[in-house]
Amino acid sequence: MTSLPTAPNLPAGQWALFLDIDGTLLEHAAHPDAVSVSDELRNLLGAINERLDGAVAFITGRSVEVADRLFHPLRLRVAGLYGLEHRLTPDSPVVAADAPADIAALADAIEAELDDGLVHIERKGPILAIHTRATPHLLARATQLVDQALAELPKGYRVIPGNAGVELMPLEAAKGAAVRRFMAIPPFAGRRPVFLGDDTADENGFEAINEAGGISIRVKPRGPTVAQYRLDDVTRAIGWLAANFETSPVLNRKAS
Numbered sequence: 485m486t487s488l489p490t491a492p493n494l495p496a497g498q499w500a501l502f503l504d505i506d507g508t509l510l511e512h513a514a515h516p517d518a519v520s521v522s523d524e525l526r527n528l529l530g531a532i533n534e535r536l537d538g539a540v541a542f543i544t545g546r547s548v549e550v551a552d553r554l555f556h557p558l559r560l561r562v563a564g565l566y567g568l569e570h571r572l573t574p575d576s577p578v579v580a581a582d583a584p585a586d587i588a589a590l591a592d593a594i595e596a597e598l599d600d601g602l603v604h605i606e607r608k609g610p611i612l613a614i615h616t617r618a619t620p621h622l623l624a625r626a627t628q629l630v631d632q633a634l635a636e637l638p639k640g641y642r643v644i645p646g647n648a649g650v651e652l653m654p655l656e657a658a659k660g661a662a663v664r665r666f667m668a669i670p671p672f673a674g675r676r677p678v679f680l681g682d683d684t685a686d687e688n689g690f691e692a693i694n695e696a697g698g699i700s701i702r703v704k705p706r707g708p709t710v711a712q713y714r715l716d717d718v719t720r721a722i723g724w725l726a727a728n729f730e731t732s733p734v735l736n737r738k739a740s
């Protein structure tokens with residue numbers, strides 16, 4: 485939505501920061517495994533995490549394990565698989581929600597049906613992501629197949645458009661619930677949350693942030709959004725984070 489105002493500099497306050505990964509911190513790549521994290525970004529996030537006393541978490545569709553691998557050796561708090569799993573502190577074990585069975589068999593059937601080596605099917609246990617970045621002409625067919633699968637599955641799943649693809653996931657997979665889980669515990673509780681995201685699946689996270697009186701920012705908005713502000717691309721998002729959380733003198737001061 486082009487009328488969305490650009491994210492302003494934050495006022496003095498005690499902030500908590502929630503971050504989507506793909507399309508927000510990392511430019512999209514041809515394949516999920518082809519992204520890379522620069523030392524500059526890793527160092528920036530580490531510095532922000534220290535300045536916010538650990539009140540920083542990734543809220544991502546990736547698994548916690550993959551988020552850790554991408555940002556290694558940095559380990560942050562993470563809600564993975566859209567909140568189906570979480571690690572509430574950097575060193576605690578990963579806790580997984582009771583989720584419906586693995587849908588790998590369904591993935592195999594969809595893969596066979598699409599019959600194209602360039603469609604990448606990402607099997608994430610109870611979540612299935614179909615990536616058509618290399619074959620945009622197959623997005624409509626992939627969405628149709630996933631919608632058919634949804635109709636045949638027991639209740640409790642939904643389909644969400646991804647970025648150049650589509651994901652099938654349990655209803656419990658919701659970024660808003662992941663944000664609320666973190667906001668109920670230290671070091672997040674009592675702070676004002678900020679969330680940067682770029683996708684349809686982030687909208688639910690923005691709703692939770694708006695309810696909590698926080699700041700919601702959609703990176704590169706392409707359609708309707710409940711986010712309050714925009715940042716036009718990954719470079720600007722990282723620049724905004726650096727300006728507001730790395731060097732800003734107003735952080736962690738009580739708002740007057």
Ligand SMILES: O=P(O)(O)OC[C@H]1O[C@H](O[C@H]2O[C@H](CO)[C@@H](O)[C@H](O)[C@H]2O)[C@H](O)[C@@H](O)[C@@H]1O
Pocket residue numbers: 504505506507508511512513514515516517519543544545546606613615616617646647648649651683685
């Ligand atoms: O919630 P996010 O952190 O934004 O993760 C969303 C999905 O991101 C990944 O897929 C997307 O990024 C890939 C790498 O740029 C790209 O190849 C793909 O087309 C995008 O859809 C990831 O693979 C998914 O598991 C995440 O759910």
